Amino acid sequence: MKIKIAKNSGFCFGVRRAIDIALGVSKKSGSVYTIGPIIHNPQVVGELENKGVKVIKKLSDIKTGSIIIRAHGVPKNIFDEAKAKGIKILDATCPFVTRSKNYAEKLGSEGYKIIIIGNPKHPEIKYIFSYLPKNTVILKTNEDIKKLKFFPKMGIITQTTQSPENFIKIASGLLGYSNEFKIFNTICPDAINRQKETQELARKCDVMFVIGGKNSANTKRLAAISKKIRKKTYHIETARDLKNEWLKNVKCVGIVAGASTPDWIIKEAIAIIKKPGNKNCREKRRIGK
Ligand code: SF4
Structure with a gap:
């Protein structure tokens, strides 16, 4: 394997x-x-x-x-x-999150209606929104666009962990709602690289494991991207979530991990995938050591 x-x-x-x-x-x-x-x-x-x-x-x-x-x-x-x-x-x-906030403020000061593409409940979006006028619009999905009216100038930023596909889909859905657009691509470069790699691995491997917190937006995004290509995608938080049956008749396993997943959790999962049932292989190394 x-x-x-x-x-x-x-x-x-x-x-x-x-x-x-x-x-x-x-x-x-x-x-x-x-x-x-x-x-x-x-x-x-x-x-x-x-x-x-x-x-x-x-x-x-x-x-x-x-x-x-x-x-x-x-x-x-x-x-x-x-x-x-x-x-x-x-x-x-x-600094990438601060940069998004600065771009949004700049758009507001230039007279653009500020549009944020992202999840209004995510801390990053709450942080950015708190520095902007109360009438700033947050769009989570294409469906939210229907609530909008026409604005002469629209300025758009996005959550740093957004997928480029979603960003393009929602931004292009706004075309009929303004005459002038200014768009900053505020997706984090690291997030883009991870998403690309996830797609590549999902195409090559029979099963995909996406390792990271169940509350992590970027990990959940990677899992969703992988699942679109490879149905057998499993989002696990640690090696303890692994099930042996997921590895039956598998020739290639793809592993990706979110931006907040430490090396020791990834290594532990790899060790168990190599040797299923080895529940005692927890790595000694921990944060800051
Ligand atoms: S994924 Fe990491 S580098 Fe990118 S914006 Fe989030 S915290 Fe910053």
Whole structure:
């Protein structure tokens, strides 16, 4: 059985940067807080918790200390509230996410109706939206376009983990709704590379495993892309989700992983795929070691 692993698997630049910032602070001061998980991977968040990076639900849960702004950013009111309370802020918002926010603000200042293509419930979109006029439009699917009226100028950005196909589909669906468009392609280059590799592997392999948090938008996107090509696609969080029957009569296994999946989870899954039933092979290496 062949195992083909995507080159772009595991932590992306933005996630690695956020984790390094969090670990650096916790090492110096013993503990540090994040509002919501720093990245969308429960295993990594659990590991970080052991190293003093604690998750709080809301800012009012702490009175002093330092907070890390996670890779997806946080809404402006939280940032301002932390500042006002004198809480030390370390901004680990991914520069690609900040870039999207800056483009959207630029579009607004140039008189464009701002359109964001993305999931309104995703933290990244909540962060960007919080800096924009309240009448900014968020489109999750093509269906949402029907609610729009005509605007003379439309400026479009998209969620960093969006698939190019979806972006093009929704953006082209807007053609009848304006005379002038300005579009920034704000899909993260890392996300595009992962999506391309996923498609390539799904075409070549009999079964695909997409490894990453069930709450990770980019991992879910990879799983959906793979499933379109290869029906036998399984989104697993860790090796414990693997089932032996998925590997029966399989000649080629394709493995991709989301941007917030650590190497040790990927290695553990590979070890079990190579040797099904070997549940004791959990890698020693952990975050920050
Ligand atoms: S996937 Fe891209 S935008 Fe998201 S954190 Fe990673 S580098 Fe940043």
